[in-house]
Amino acid sequence: SMASPALLMRVVASAYSVAEKAATIVRNVMSAGDLGIVEKAGPNDLQTKADRLVQMSICASLARKFPKVTIIGEEELPAGDVTEDLIEDGHCEEILKKPCPAQYTGIKEEELVIWVDPLDGTKEYTEGLLDHVTVLIGIAYGGKAIAGVINQPYYNYEAGANAVLGRTIWGVLGMGAFGFQLTEAPAGKHIVVTTRSHSSALVNECITALNPDHVIRVGGAGNKIIQLIEGKASAYVFASPGCKKWDTCAPEAILHAVGGKITDIRGNPFQYNKEVKHMNSAGVLATLRNYDYYASRIPNTVKESLVP
Numbered sequence: 001s002m003a004s005p006a007l008l009m010r011v012v013a014s015a016y017s018v019a020e021k022a023a024t025i026v027r028n029v030m031s032a033g034d035l036g037i038v039e040k041a042g043p044n045d046l047q048t049k050a051d052r053l054v055q056m057s058i059c060a061s062l063a064r065k066f067p068k069v070t071i072i073g074e075e076e077l078p079a080g081d082v083t084e085d086l087i088e089d090g091h092c093e094e095i096l097k098k099p100c101p102a103q104y105t106g107i108k109e110e111e112l113v114i115w116v117d118p119l120d121g122t123k124e125y126t127e128g129l130l131d132h133v134t135v136l137i138g139i140a141y142g143g144k145a146i147a148g149v150i151n152q153p154y155y156n157y158e159a160g161a162n163a164v165l166g167r168t169i170w171g172v173l174g175m176g177a178f179g180f181q182l183t184e185a186p187a188g189k190h191i192v193v194t195t196r197s198h199s200s201a202l203v204n205e206c207i208t209a210l211n212p213d214h215v216i217r218v219g220g221a222g223n224k225i226i227q228l229i230e231g232k233a234s235a236y237v238f239a240s241p242g243c244k245k246w247d248t249c250a251p252e253a254i255l256h257a258v259g260g261k262i263t264d265i266r267g268n269p270f271q272y273n274k275e276v277k278h279m280n281s282a283g284v285l286a287t288l289r290n291y292d293y294y295a296s297r298i299p300n301t302v303k304e305s306l307v308p
Contacts (some may be wrong), residue, residue: 008107008147008172009118009137011066011114013095015137016170018061021088022054022135023153023166026119029053030130037126046122051075054135055119057086062137065089069111070274074246075115101174104146113140113274114251121220123197132196134222134299135139138249140272147172148250150183169226171257182258182288183231189213193224194234198242206225206239206265206302210294221284225251229258235294236286239265239302243271243280255286262286266303267295282285282306 005013029050034050056075058084062071117136119125124132131154139147148171155167171177174214185191192212195203196219207215216233218224222242227233249272252262263269264282283306287294 005096006105006107007109008093008104008114009096009098009100009138011062011069011112012147012149012170012172013091013093014062014065015114015139016092016095016168017090018058018088019135019137019149019151019168020166021061022058022118023151025053025057026050026087026125026133026135026153027165029293030125035126044123046126047075048119048122048126050125051122051148052077052118053086055116056082057088058116058118058135060086060138061088062114066112067107070113071116072113072274074118074240074244081100095170098175101172103174104172107141111141113272114124114138115140115246115272117222117246117250120222120247124219129219130157132219133225134226136222136250136270138246138251138253140249143271143273143274143278144277145249145252145256145270148253149191150226150254152226159276165207169254171254173253173257175257177229177254177257180230182225182229185228185234189234191216191233191235191238193227194236195240198240199261200237200240202302202305206298207237208297209302210235210237210297221247224239224250225255225262225286228260234287234290236284237294238284239279239298239306241279241282241306244268244278245276245280246278248280248284255288258288259292260286260288263295264308265306266308268308273302282308
């Protein structure tokens with residue numbers, strides 16, 4: 001008889017279904033028309049009804065199945081009962097059928113930390129830039145991002161009424177990443193993707209120093225990593241604090257699973273153990289290929305301005 005799937009594969013398979021449920025909630029809130037927008041730290045730091053409902057859905061669904069896993073979500077929400085209609089208890093069969101990478105077969109529940117961004121790109125969501133929006137579920141072990149799920153609720157939304165809306169990308173270190181077509185950016189072109197709504201003098205100074213052929217400004221860390229793995233950009237550069245662990249955990253696992261690299265602007269890896277501070281204060285530098293080319297061109301003045 002088949003051995004039961006390793007814990008990691010069960011968590012990823014559940015996270016896949018939980019992310020699809022999250023996408024449905026995101027779309028339902030938008031189509032109902034009342035986003036319930038609340039300002040958190042300011043006009044660029046928003047929370048909507050979708051952020052709140054999705055986080056409750058993801059955290060409660062995963063906590064019910066994996067009670068000893070630590071789950072850290074972006075939104076500060078009052079503790080309360082989550083209604084049954086928000087609970088997703090399905091899983092993706094196809095993921096369960098794949099063998100777990102050997103180095104992760106012995107993982108116990110209490111050793112995992114799940115970082116959840118219920119709606120990455122909230123500002124863009126409120127402005128109708130729906131293709132920027134992602135749902136991020138990142139899975140960490142030993143302080144390292146080892147698996148991730150990224151759902152794009154509005155993938156294909158401009159493709160017409162009959163298009164299938166939304167997609168789920170997932171990956172595990174040592175196994176690869178699935179749900180998209182891995183594509184490299186055009187050779188010899190330096191296309192930098194960066195922030196749309198959190199720009200600053202330092203952010204722009206850093207980009208200018210890289211002398212890019214083209215700069216793409218879009219919302220959401222999940223969306224920016226997708227630009228890298230689909231070959232639309234060659235580097236994601238953000239020389240500023242602002243990004244948090246729940247923004248980078250899932251995208252990092254997927255990027256690393258296909259041979260890319262993400263660090264802070266100073267070249268330090270991110271840590272994802274449960275005690276770690278949430279802010280990535282030294283910014284983000286990520287590439288699918290040619291990391292060293294970009295890392296070597298970050299000005300020292302920029303590095304010195306950003307303290308990890």
